[in-house]
Amino acid sequence: MSGGGGSGARSGDGSGGGRRFGDGGPGGGSGARRGSGPGSGASDGGASDGGSDGASGARIHVVRFAPAKLNLTLAVTGKRDDGYHSLHSIMVPLSLGDALTVAATPAGATRDSLQVSGLVLPAKSDNLVLRAIIATRAAVAPAWPGAPAFPPALAARLAKRIPVAAGLGGGSSDAAAAIRAALAAWGAALDPEATAAVAASLGSDVPFFLAGTAALVTGRGESVEPLPEIGGEPPAVLLVTPQLPLSTAAVFKAYADGAREPEAGLARNTSERLAAEIRAGTTSAALLARAEELASANDLRQAAASLVPGLRTFVTALERLLDRPVCQSGSGPTMWSLYASLAEARKAVRFVRLAAVNGTLPLIGTGEPFVAATTIAGRPTSPLVQPADGSEGAIRPRSVHNWVEIDDQGPGGTSDGQMESKGDKSQ
Ligand code: C5P
Numbered sequence: 001m002s003g004g005g006g007s008g009a010r011s012g013d014g015s016g017g018g019r020r021f022g023d024g025g026p027g028g029g030s031g032a033r034r035g036s037g038p039g040s041g042a043s044d045g046g047a048s049d050g051g052s053d054g055a056s057g058a059r060i061h062v063v064r065f066a067p068a069k070l071n072l073t074l075a076v077t078g079k080r081d082d083g084y085h086s087l088h089s090i091m092v093p094l095s096l097g098d099a100l101t102v103a104a105t106p107a108g109a110t111r112d113s114l115q116v117s118g119l120v121l122p123a124k125s126d127n128l129v130l131r132a133i134i135a136t137r138a139a140v141a142p143a144w145p146g147a148p149a150f151p152p153a154l155a156a157r158l159a160k161r162i163p164v165a166a167g168l169g170g171g172s173s174d175a176a177a178a179i180r181a182a183l184a185a186w187g188a189a190l191d192p193e194a195t196a197a198v199a200a201s202l203g204s205d206v207p208f209f210l211a212g213t214a215a216l217v218t219g220r221g222e223s224v225e226p227l228p229e230i231g232g233e234p235p236a237v238l239l240v241t242p243q244l245p246l247s248t249a250a251v252f253k254a255y256a257d258g259a260r261e262p263e264a265g266l267a268r269n270t271s272e273r274l275a276a277e278i279r280a281g282t283t284s285a286a287l288l289a290r291a292e293e294l295a296s297a298n299d300l301r302q303a304a305a306s307l308v309p310g311l312r313t314f315v316t317a318l319e320r321l322l323d324r325p326v327c328q329s330g331s332g333p334t335m336w337s338l339y340a341s342l343a344e345a346r347k348a349v350r351f352v353r354l355a356a357v358n359g360t361l362p363l364i365g366t367g368e369p370f371v372a373a374t375t376i377a378g379r380p381t382s383p384l385v386q387p388a389d390g391s392e393g394a395i396r397p398r399s400v401h402n403w404v405e406i407d408d409q410g411p412g413g414t415s416d417g418q419m420e421s422k423g424d425k426s427q
Contacts (some may be wrong), residue, residue, distance in 0.1 A: 061101055062181045063101045063185075064102075066174045067097035068097055069173065070091050070376070071091055072327075074087065074089045074298045076255060088216060090215075090275055091214070092210065093378045094237060094375065095234075095376075097161065098118075098158055098162050100156060103157075110153055112155070112156075115155075115158045117158070119163060120164075121160060128203065129177075131241070132175040132182070137182065143188075151186040154185055156178065156181075163370045165170070166334045166351055167331050167333065169209065172206045176199060187358045207221060207222050207224050211226055214228075216275045228286055231283040234377070235284040236340065237345060238349065239373075241366045241370040243368070244364060246308065251307065252303070252331070263333055269301045272289075284340070289345075291327075294327050297327070298328045300331050304328060317360070317361050322353065327405070345373035346373040349372065349373045353371050
């Protein structure tokens with residue numbers, strides 16, 4: 001799918017240039033949302049905005065939470081004409097996530113920039129955050145007051161807590177957060193269709209993160225049906241990610257080349273049944289009771305295992321250690337198990353870390369696995385994070401204590417790299 005184009009941009013008041021960055025955004029008559037601009041205190045993404053005003057010289061900054069995701073199910077239902085695979089997948093956001101801050105660049109800066117802290121990112125400059133800012137700018141530009149001048153350069157900071165290339169959707173979530181953060185920083189708005197087109201142009205999982213809620217995802221990922229929240233105490237999740245980045249493209253290719261599950265259609269049946277149950281209203285306890293079925297409801301398991309020597313042995317050892325079924329998220333290699341409470345999941349974290357150190361759990365990849373306890377995230381309950389216009393529900397972590405556990409985590413190391421966007425000719 002191609003990028004947003006200009007047709008969906010909500011234009012300003014048509015009075016042309018002269019608008020200062022930070023004066024509240026294109027605001028006039030043609031459907032632009034008032035109050036969503038910098039400094040208004042409104043939030044569209046479940047995090048805080050730092051207010052400011054261009055005249056005062058203060059930095060305008062917006063902060064967005066970018067949750068990780070789990071595929072509770074992932075059925076591959078066919079191959080499409082565009083080369084992608086069609087999916088039937090129930091996806092849920094997690095409380096574990098990255099934090100993205102976007103600010104106006106210092107006066108005179110003409111390029112978007114990105115600084116990363118936390119877990120190490122691959123050293124390449126086409127990070128999805130920068131690509132998302134560029135694609136969003138291109139979509140907003142036609143309606144930008146004073147066009148052909150573009151919305152100004154942004155400085156982004158990403159606190160990376162989601163393991164990369166792990167099946168947890170970290171990069172895609174960062175991209176969705178960057179779309180929202182850029183719009184908020186510029187005080188601009190796009191129609192939902194235009195925003196969805198920008199999202200789909202950046203990756204198959206980005207539309208899910210834009211919707212920001214548990215969803216049934218079909219098509220190549222662009223069709224997102226929000227699902228009701230799972231009732232009761234939010235299910236806790238143990239994540240175990242071998243230190244071994246796995247390319248989604250490579251896993252789909254292995255699948256296309258014949259690395260398939262022994263029982264065709266099993267994942268799809270489970271996925272359809274679970275979607276119907278969640279639609280009708282299900283509970284955490286009912287989801288936990290389905291652990292066995294969920295473990296075989298991912299059609300990319302064999303494909304991932306065919307690329308990672310030792311992954312099958314690793315999963316078998318993990319299942320034995322935890323005494324419960326272990327599931328794969330997305331294209332892997334992250335493995336997960338559900339728990340009734342965060343306390344139990346945390347106990348399992350300590351257990352797995354110990355087993356990795358004493359050799360009970362075989363190590364694959366470059367070292368000890370990333371191990372964390374988190375929860376399936378729900379819709380926000382706090383009015384503070386509700387969008388000012390009441391439009392889409394914003395995702396809010398139900399608890400953030402897992403962040404501390406992640407920060408304590410050794411494997412993964414840290415980075416503090418600076419990136420600049422390439423090919424951004426906006427200024
Ligand atoms: O869309 P995204 O960039 O995340 O996809 C990475 C790769 O994974 C694609 O280039 C494609 O090879 C494969 N893929 C697929 N079917 C999907 C999603 C991804 O074949 N539904």
